[in-house]
Amino acid sequence: MRILLQLALILGICYAGDLIHDFTGIPVPGNILGMLILLLLLCLKIVKLEQIREISDFFLKRLAFFFLPPAIGLMLVGDDVKSQWPLLLFLCIVITIVTMAATGWTVQLLSKKSKNKNP
């Protein structure tokens, strides 16, 4: 598929996601609904990976770039937030470790159980 057609397809899916969000009012953002639509199209083989290769390589390889403008919004954050940064940093670190442990334990425990069932 030509690259502009690939872009049009992705923008179309994006638009469809927004429309579904607006009309049904479900609390899932339109972008995410768009992602689920594309996933469905890929699983059903209606869209093939090769057909959107150029556009997905272009965007996914520099994904972080597109998030810089929203990150710069940090400039507008008030002093009340700025004074809490050390606490936020600490919480981010601790919660990440707790989340990792909880996830790992759950997977490990359940895999052991299913292994024991079928020796």
Add this chain to the structure above:
Amino acid sequence: MFGIILTIIAFEIGVSIRNKWRNPLFNPILIATILIIGFLTITGISYDTYKVGGDYISFFLGPVTVLLAVPLYRHIQALKNAWLPILAGIVVGSTVSIVCVIACAKIFGISKTLMLSLIPKSITIPMGSVVSEQIGGIPSITIVSIVITGITGAVTAPLVCRFFRIKNPVAQGVAIGTASHALGTTKAMEIGEVQGAMSSLSIGVAGVVTVFITPVLLRVFG
């Protein structure tokens, strides 16, 4: 134009610093954010002037998020072998992350907006920033907290796995991807192939799970 050029230059500097040292602490987003904010502050150029160009870049956030279906699709076959433990682990992990944020916010008296901004901190930036916007958080704080979370995951993953005796390779991968998205996944790939694939799968699944459970958990605990 100005905002676009500044963003590209700062991003390229960030990427080349990362490529030179290959250390998760040198994160391109973190470096570029500091460079851009520093440049605007020193020159006295307002955020609104920057935003004129920045908005052209932000326009592509929609298509970027939709395209996350591609890596998710590539790794979804990995679910077939052990879908129950993997999905259960991701649901438990995502729930623990969100409930911890809500609990800590109450304990430490953090404002509601700030708490909402931190809730999607464990998932990938495209999904996290839309979740943040949706529930009333500040996306810029969410993005920075996501980057800090990712760096934490990448740096601490081997230690956490050893300390909490997570030895199963599948469990290690799912734990790293669920807790610290793509940044942690870079570490998971270094640890091993299974860990890398499981971590990659978990990025997308944890994102979707978080999107769906966040409104529910907020209603119950919020």
